[in-house]
Amino acid sequence: MSQLNPASIPLSLYIHMPWCVRKCPYCDFNSHAVPDGQLSMDLEQQYLAALVADFETQVGMAQGRTIHSVFIGGGTPSLISAKGYQWLFDQLKGLLAFDENCEITLEANPGTVEHDPFKDYLAVGINRLSLGVQSFDSEHLQRLGRIHSANNALDAIQQARQAGFERVNVDLMHGLPQQSLEQALNDLKLAVEQGATHISWYQLTIEPNTVFFRTQPVLPQDEVLEEIQAQGEAYLKANGYINYEVSAWRKEKPSAHNLNYWQFGDYLAIGAGAHGKVTRPDGIYRFQKTRLPKDYLAKVPAEHGQMKRIEAEELPFEFMMNALRLNNGVNSEFYAQRTGLELNDLDATLKQLREKKLLIADVNRIACTEQGHIFLNSVLEAFL
Ligand SMILES: C[S@@+](CC[C@H](N)C(=O)[O-])C[C@H]1O[C@@H](n2cnc3c(N)ncnc32)[C@H](O)[C@@H]1O
Numbered sequence: 001m002s003q004l005n006p007a008s009i010p011l012s013l014y015i016h017m018p019w020c021v022r023k024c025p026y027c028d029f030n031s032h033a034v035p036d037g038q039l040s041m042d043l044e045q046q047y048l049a050a051l052v053a054d055f056e057t058q059v060g061m062a063q064g065r066t067i068h069s070v071f072i073g074g075g076t077p078s079l080i081s082a083k084g085y086q087w088l089f090d091q092l093k094g095l096l097a098f099d100e101n102c103e104i105t106l107e108a109n110p111g112t113v114e115h116d117p118f119k120d121y122l123a124v125g126i127n128r129l130s131l132g133v134q135s136f137d138s139e140h141l142q143r144l145g146r147i148h149s150a151n152n153a154l155d156a157i158q159q160a161r162q163a164g165f166e167r168v169n170v171d172l173m174h175g176l177p178q179q180s181l182e183q184a185l186n187d188l189k190l191a192v193e194q195g196a197t198h199i200s201w202y203q204l205t206i207e208p209n210t211v212f213f214r215t216q217p218v219l220p221q222d223e224v225l226e227e228i229q230a231q232g233e234a235y236l237k238a239n240g241y242i243n244y245e246v247s248a249w250r251k252e253k254p255s256a257h258n259l260n261y262w263q264f265g266d267y268l269a270i271g272a273g274a275h276g277k278v279t280r281p282d283g284i285y286r287f288q289k290t291r292l293p294k295d296y297l298a299k300v301p302a303e304h305g306q307m308k309r310i311e312a313e314e315l316p317f318e319f320m321m322n323a324l325r326l327n328n329g330v331n332s333e334f335y336a337q338r339t340g341l342e343l344n345d346l347d348a349t350l351k352q353l354r355e356k357k358l359l360i361a362d363v364n365r366i367a368c369t370e371q372g373h374i375f376l377n378s379v380l381e382a383f384l
């Protein structure tokens with residue numbers, strides 16, 4: 001493994017906000033219901049101060065780099081006030097500069113946006129919103145245990161646009177319990193008509209440790225799921241959206257933050273359960289913060305979680321698992337730059353996948369073919 005040069009790798013920042021008004025029955029993210037559905041100002045301030053203390057311990061990992069993008073995810077980050085974010089950004093920027101055009105995304109739930117108007121979030125520097133809509137159908141929203149109505153979701157997109165957000169992602173799920181093809185397509189149609197500039201379109205998965213896992217809902221038949229996928233993709237394409245990653249569709253720029261993950265960039269991570277990845281000259285490291293908010297608040301940052309080195313033999317798979325999610329793959333040079341390994345060492349595997357017409361890999365680009373994307377899991381197994 002050759003020496004790595006962190007300065008050549010973009011550095012992002014992930015911030016985790018672990019609370020939600022209530023827990024959705026399909027969700028296995030590190031999110032916890034807040035008592036009374038609202039975060040007290042006390043708890044907000046305590047948590048924001050803990051985030052700053054956590055960040056302070058990570059500044060050294062930047063090794064001279066500035067912050068390329070920020071993603072505030074959850075949980076429900078829109079439970080935190082715009083004023084709280086203003087304070088947080090001031091503190092963080094005092095420790096490490098953000099790039100001039102730093103993309104700052106906030107995940108917002110259409111049921112919590114009345115806490116602060118969107119323009120207040122825009123005013124403090126958040127320049128991209130990601131709205132957790134899931135569906136525009138009232139019955140589906142109810143089955144999903146969502147706290148918002150279809151009208152709240154439509155309003156939220158309108159309000160975001162009117163407030164001046166030029167970049168609005170809408171998260172939608174499909175393959176919902178008892179969902180028909182028409183209903184799934186109608187959800188996409190409404191997101192498009194409302195002017196979503198980016199759509200993250202996920203098929204519902206049933207995750208262990210969720211209510212849906214314990215009490216399985218009736219999901220659409222496989223043939224319906226396939227039709228939803230095929231017709232949904234055709235619809236989005238016909239409406240000018242570009243599919244640049246498995247579930248990501250864009251009309252505007254891609255999400256700089258997610259792109260950095262998929263291109264095997266680095267990211268600091270603050271907040272309960274947050275995962276980070278950083279490159280040092282001697283290797284690549286991952287870390288995860290303690291998951292429960294009460295533990296995160298009680299412990300000093302040094303006790304939040306250990307750094308773990310990614311072993312050289314794990315790196316080909318780790319790199320490809322991210323890079324090959326992108327429809328256009330990645331620049332071939334990124335492999336050596338971001339793993340410290342030589343792409344030539346993978347020659348036999350690349351040749352075999354090329355012969356099966358699953359992969360394109362030359363001096364310029366590593367990417368799956370259309371067929372390769374369909375069989376992504378078996379392509380990735382070749383790198384294990
Ligand atoms: C971390 S969640 C946060 C979004 C925000 N808390 C909300 O729900 O409004 C990000 C997105 O992942 C998707 N998601 C969550 N659980 C899922 C599941 N079991 N299957 C598919 N997509 C899921 C949803 O579309 C969700 O908006």
Ligand code: SF4
Nearest residue numbers: 020023024027031075
């Ligand atoms: S609002 Fe989002 S993060 Fe919270 S429980 Fe629901 S899906 Fe999970």
